[in-house]
Amino acid sequence: MVKQYSPITESIPVIHIPTAPQSTPAQRNTKLHFRSQSGRFNRWRRGLNTLLIGLFFLLPLINYQGRQAIWFDLANQQFYLFGASLWPQDFTLLAWVFIAAAFALFFVTLFWGRVWCGFLCPQTAWTFMFVWVEEKFEGSRNQRIALDKAPMSLGKAGKRAGKHSVWLLLSLLTGCGFVAYFVPARELYTAIFSFSAAFWDTAWVWFFALCTYLNAGWMREMMCLHCCPYARFQSAMFDDFTQTVTYDAARGEARGPRKRKQATELGDCVDSNLCVEVCPTGIDIRNGLQYECINCGACVDACNQTMDKFGYRPNLISYTSDTALKGRSQPLWQRKRFLGYGLALLVVLAMLVLDLQTRELIDLNVIRDRQSLYRVMDDDSVENSYLLKIRNKTQQDRHYSIAAEANLPLTLSQQEVFIAAGEQLELPLTVRVKPPIQQPSYQLRFVVTDSLDTHQTVGQTSVFFSH
Ligand code: SF4
Ligand code: SF4
Incomplete structure (x- = not known):
């Protein structure tokens, strides 16, 4: 007797809930x-x-x-x-990498469904x-x-x-x-x-x-069925031409057992149940597209071997779409999701490259001495103190030159430092200016430059107080 068959839904993307489903192990409360x-x-x-x-x-x-x-x-x-x-400051880079990976996943899913789940x-x-x-x-x-x-x-x-x-x-x-x-x-x-x-x-x-x-x-499969969010929102990435593991119902039904080479009115499905027995999530793909399917292709292999034994054409179950089975196709450039995901992926990759190219390999943080605004020295010159936190973000030891740019003649207590690879140096630094000094305060900008690679330079603005 031919088993009850639940027709495949007319259009993808729709997650089909079979009307007479093969109960999952979770529902049966047995191990799969x-x-x-x-x-x-x-x-x-x-x-x-x-x-x-x-x-x-x-x-x-x-x-x-x-x-x-x-x-x-x-x-x-x-x-x-x-x-x-x-460094933590560079984590925008990692964010771009993750966003790019997400769009790449959407892009692949659009073409081949959940192949990520089944294969990687x-x-x-x-x-x-x-x-x-x-x-x-x-x-x-x-x-x-x-x-x-x-x-x-x-x-x-x-x-x-x-x-x-x-x-x-x-x-x-x-x-x-x-x-x-x-x-x-x-x-x-x-x-x-x-x-x-x-x-x-x-x-x-x-x-x-x-x-x-x-x-x-x-x-095992409980994680895919009940915990993984990807299984739940996958259909949002599909379009009518997404290739998922699909049973060709028009060809397979009415299903039923038979002997090899026996003439029969039945469809090509010999109801061997092998496609169900090999399924790691315990579903029957003949019930149509289901969110439990991880697109692993085990049922395709099982069914193709069965087809081979019975001398039938392969691919009763295959990576295809319901629309393709009906003989319809569409050029890539007319697939809206292809254009959308493709464009988004390109933009994110461009941002990633831009972020990489503009990444600074020196980190500078200038902190003014909070104890005193300024000090007047014996020779009437005025001195301000700062703490410079300089981080060498490369993996090589480096020498750095330190300069201060301001609209007055000044001298620094130190103009060169050595910092080991990946280390941060906390450098107390004084800036001294000889009189005459006109204004009570001046803006100055500290500049730290890699002595080997002078393109690598960072600066930070601070204030010099004179009276
Ligand atoms: S065996 Fe078939 S139905 Fe089961 S998860 Fe793999 S591809 Fe999907
Ligand atoms: S493996 Fe193929 S022939 Fe066997 S039950 Fe599944 S679909 Fe039918």
Whole structure:
């Protein structure tokens, strides 16, 4: 008998709520065990996930110019990114990077839906890694379901213990990997595994380890279904031509089982249920576009292999759009969201480049001495005191010249300083002016210039009081 079929909604973007849905594991209150699937999209996902996890662990271990290449040094309020060091004042740069990343994500989503979720999201990558471990200890999907139902035994306890031990080890490594972006990485791993790490380093590592263990081991698809905001607002980025994983209902229905090469009036869907069994979020894509779908392509691989076995054309499920299935197309330049996101992305990238080019590598803050406005010296000259805070924002030691520009002849107590890479110098400085002095006060501007790169110069205005 042909199962009830809920038609795909007429137009995208609309999140379709199936009328007769396959209940999710959360609704069924059971753990979701999905079948592992081979195929083209699985290879892509596995490759990208491996790259992502590899980069996550390796990046903090890379050294550049004698220092960790990527390092959020919170204690000294610096962020090292290979040759550049960013300070809290430079965080507009990071803001531009995040805004650009958001628009890039919108842009990609417009074309291929939630491919980010399916192929590059850390939640997906870690979940698949944990499921791979689970499979090694507890077997295939059917074996895992049977094991869940079986009463506790020595064998079951052993499998569970093995799985959870490896999960905990992976979680602990992930916790270290994350904290390694904030404290020196090489020392951290040694210290954590020799139980000699500082209290807060240990606490943060275990906190992130616990989050990883719960997220990837237990919550898995629940995070995508109930916690991730992206799943909820994705449809706002789609247009009629967004390519999401879509079931070709016109071709597949009426679905039904049959023998190979058997002549039938039915559609191409042989109702193998494989597309449901491989789905990491436990949905039936044949019910139409659903917000739970992370566009991972596992069902595409499963269905294509089924089609192949039955000698049918591939792509009963494929990355396409409902509109494309109806044979309609539209030139790129007529897609409003393409133009909007594209323009926004270009503007943000331009702002980022501009911000980078105008970034100052010297920071100067001039503070007047608050104790006395001025001092009259033995030779009748007048002296004012200042505190100059000069920060060398480069990663090299530098010499700087100090000058003061004003409409009167003055002398400085010091005209050159040396500041080590990334350090801030607090320099007490006096400015002295010989009489005659006409006005009670003068504006003056302190200028600090990099002795090697004279284009790098900063200035700040202050006041000189004479009487
Ligand atoms: S429906 Fe298909 S593409 Fe969507 S999450 Fe499930 S398996 Fe992945
Ligand atoms: S895998 Fe393909 S043939 Fe099998 S139930 Fe899903 S859509 Fe139908």
